[in-house]
Amino acid sequence: MISRAQVVRTAESIAAIQQDDGGVPWPEGHVDAWNHVECLMAMSVAGLREPVRRGYAWLARHQRPDGSWPMKLMDGVAAERGGESNHAAYVAVGLWHHHLVTGDQGFTEEHWPMVKAALDYVAGLQTERGEIVWERDAEGRAASYALLTGCSSIHQGLRCAVRLAEHLGDPQPHWELAAGRLAHVVAAHPEAFADKSRFSMDWYYPVLGGAVRGRQALELLEREWATFVVPGLGIRCVSDQPWVTGAETCELVLALDALGDGERAGALFADIQHLRHEDGSYWTGWQFANRRHFPHERSGYTAAAAVLAADALLGLSPGAGIFRDVDGTAVSDPEVCGCAAVRGAEEGR
Structure with missing residues (x-):
């Protein structure tokens, strides 16, 4: 296990790559709202208040009138203009996490309108069955399909947004209903999503995002454990490549922690420390057939994960339970989705 000082050093490696305008980029230089928020959350854990404030100012500055953010921004200019639903939803996770960590009521109130606009954008992309399509394109057209990983993350965003709304005395019951319907589809209707099953994220994200918990979650993780977990190294990004990645491994650590499986969570976190650089940053991944880092980069989002x-395992901040405490009640409508209840979920909770 790493120390508090090492965690701070890792967060400082994220601050070191933050751009002058407040954006936290991918290694190739673009910024997207989801990874940007993840990096702000990590810096919040370490108490890096000023970089975090600049990061939220970046979000406020680049939010569009419909509540979304461009899919990719390069030097503050939209390089891909579509708006992803999971990018917008994650802003609620970030602000709720910031409030838990800092207790800064004024900051939370200041950025609440941004979250409201973002989550209304997200809720507007929910289908009649309950899944939320992955984007609205540059011309304003909603996508024709949904992604399981994205919807799982959106579920967490909706749940955090509901908690923010309750805390601020501005309830948004339509978000709670949207979250319940989405949880049901994620837990019980794999046919609602495009097939991305070779990616490990589609395996563990329903647990990480809180839509699947209890016995159903444990069974879900067990089914593909041998497919994705490489003992001693971490987990594969995709099932058919000899490549483990730090961000995915750390997210699985968070999912296991959320289920109370601290033993396996701690072991996986220890395994992935081979990607840690001496400056506290993390290599994105390791190609274990060729025995080299791939891609040859250290990414802010990997450091953030x-x-x-580490926060979840060590309890370093008041936000350590942000993934653990996100589960909520699923809502099914037999007339819409064709089934009466989330299969197995009630017994497993």
Whole structure:
């Protein structure tokens, strides 16, 4: 296990790559709202208040009138203009996490309108069955399909947004209903989503995002454990490549922690420390057939996932339970989805 000082050093490696305008980029230089928020959360854990404030100012500055953010921004200019639903939803996770960590009521109130606009954008992309399609394109057209990983993350965003709304005395019951319907589809209707099953994220994200918990979650993780977990190294990004990645491994650590499986969570977190660089940053991944880092980069989002995993395991901040405490009640409508209840969920909770 790493120390508090090492966690701070990792967060400082994220602050070191923050751009002058407040954006936290991918290694190739673009910024997207989801990974940007993840990095702000990690810096919040470490108490890096000023970089975090600049990061939220970046979000406020680049939010569009419909509540979304461009899919990719390069030097503050939209490089891909579509708006992803899971990018917008994650802003609620970030602000709720910031409130838990800092207790800064004024900051939360200041950024609440941004979250409201973002989550209304997300809720507007929910289908009649309950899944939320992955984007609205540059011309304003909603996508024709949904993604399981994205919807799982959106579920967490909706749940955090509901908690923010309750805390601020501005309830948004339509978000709670949207979250319940979405949880049901994620837990019980795999046919609602495009097939991305070779990606490990589609395996564990329903647990990480809180839509699947209890016995159903344990069974879900067990089914593909041998497919994705490489003992001693971490987990594969995709099932058919000899490549483990730090961010995915740390997210699985968070999912296991949320289920109370601290033993396996701690072991996986220890395994992935081979990606830690001496400056506190993390290599994105390791190609274990060729025995080299791939891609040859150290990414802010990987460092952020490592900080959040360490916080969950060590309880370093009041936001350590942000993934653990996100589960909620699923809502099914037999007339819409064709089934009466979330299969197995009630017994497993």
